Amino acid sequence: MRTNREWVLTARPTGLEFENCLELREGPLPEPGEGQVRVRNVYVSLEPATRLRMQRETYGPAIPLGAVVTGFTVGVVDASRYPGLREGAVVSIPGGWRAYSVVNGADARELPPGIPLPAWFSALGHIGISAWFGMMEIGQPKPGETVVVSAAAGAVGSQAGQLAKIHGCRVVGIAGSDEKCAWLTGELGFDAAVNYKQPDWEARLREACPKGVDVYFENVGGAVSEPVYALLNKHARVSLCGLISGYNDPGPTPGPKDFSLFLMKRVRLEGFIVSDYFPRANDAYERLVPWVREGRLKWRADVVEGMENLPTAFRKLFVGGNTGKLQVKVSDP
Ligand SMILES: NC(=O)c1ccc[n+]([C@@H]2O[C@H](COP(=O)([O-])OP(=O)(O)OC[C@H]3O[C@@H](n4cnc5c(N)ncnc54)[C@H](OP(=O)(O)O)[C@@H]3O)[C@@H](O)[C@H]2O)c1
Structure with a gap:
């Protein structure tokens, strides 16, 4: 008999100590109801914001104790009672940290042909949509x-920076190792990249931005972002995508130390949540899907193997252990 395996949140974590708040449980294989599909998950996408949702309400409710951890997956339809999807279709779904998920067929998106499975979360899906709307619509680069992009060698950052580059901008990445910086300036074509763990990194950032900063794609907040704020030009735009430096802290995330800079420089700062843009996903895919197929947009998947390794893999996001999109392979395609 086939069984399901799923990661359940059993307690609210403190700091990086989330592994003992998660339990891998086995149960019966779920059956799809009318209009639903069962999906055998292949890749589980790991998101920094899941850490916040383990703790408290954010843009959505906190994950209830005893519930399966939420998240996106790609997988293969294993049983279908939804006319729009046949068995064997490859789909992206809000599947959670599970081996098999049952979802409404209407919530599943069939992957376009010619896109390798690990590319979906690396350059498309919620990552590509965040990069597209966050950079092009909120950042409005000219x-x-x-x-400047922070967490630039991560999933969203690596895509957002490439989009600005395609748009003809000078693009500077901030990342946490020399290897990550070399990937950004080598394979991805960033104009410069600065390792914020080097003691002279603020001077390197100033050198890399001789004309100041017009758009800051903000992924981290805190100490790494302060020197960027100081370089913002008049009428700069800050696209506030994430604040990962504070996600393991118990309290609220503090703002910029010198808020008056935003006034004096007439800066426009706008936060966004990707799900607000899902109804417009096709506007982004119209450009992104061909660019991924042609290799114009490059991507890297940081793949950890094995359902049992989900919590340890998740830690990588908060210690800079991943390059490109972190995902866990839980079955063979
Ligand atoms: N607004 C939305 O709807 C939306 C959607 C998706 C993602 N996001 C946000 O976008 C950001 C990136 O997410 P992602 O999924 O693409 O993850 P990611 O960038 O692939 O992984 C996170 C990276 O953040 C960096 N980091 C971790 N702690 C840091 C710290 N204290 N200071 C500086 N850098 C730190 C690490 O790289 P280094 O080695 O460079 O430190 C790590 O690899 C997150 O803030 C996430 O919440 C927002």
């Missing part, structure tokens, strides 16, 4: 402007 050719020739200087764009």
Whole structure:
């Protein structure tokens, strides 16, 4: 008899100590109801924001204790009672940290042909949509402007930076190792990349932005972002995608130390949550899907193998252990 395996949240974690708040449980294989599909998950996408949702209400409710951890997956339809999806279809779903998920067929998105499975979360899906709308619509970069991206060698950052580069900007990445910086300037074509763990990194950042900063794609907040704020030009835009530096802290995330800079420089700061843009996903895919197929947009999947390794893999997000999109392979395609 086939069984299901799923990671359940059993307590609210403190700091990085989330592994003992998660339990891998076995249960019966769920059956799809009318209009639903059962999906055998292949890749589970790991998100920094899941850490916040283990703790408290954010843009959505906290994950209830005893519930399966939420998240996106790609997988293969294993049983279908939804006319729009046949068995064997490859789909992206809000599947959670599970081996098999049952979802409404209407919530499943069939992957376009010619896209390797690990590319979906690396350059498309919620990552590609965040990068597209966060950079192009909120950042509004203009050719020739200087764009800085933090967590630049991560999933969203690596895509957002490439989009600004395609748009004709000077793109500077901030990342946590020399290897990550070399990937950004080598394979991804960033104009410069600065390792914020080097003691002279603030001077390197100033050198890399001789004309100041017009767009800041903010992924981290805190100490790494302060030197970027100081370089913002008049009428700069800050696209506030994430604040990962504070996600393991118990309290609220503090703002910029010198808020007056935003006034004096007439900066426009706008936060966004990707799900607000899901109804417009096709506007992004129209550009992104061909660019991924052609190799114009490059991507890297950081794949950890094995359902049992989900919690240890999740830690990598908060210690800079991943390059590109962190995902866990839980079955063979
Ligand atoms: N607004 C939305 O709807 C939305 C959607 C998706 C993601 N996001 C946000 O986008 C950001 C990136 O998410 P992602 O999924 O693409 O993850 P990711 O960038 O692939 O992984 C997280 C990276 O953040 C960096 N980091 C961790 N702690 C840090 C700290 N204290 N200071 C500086 N850098 C730190 C690490 O790289 P280093 O080695 O460079 O430190 C780590 O690899 C997160 O803040 C996430 O919440 C927002």
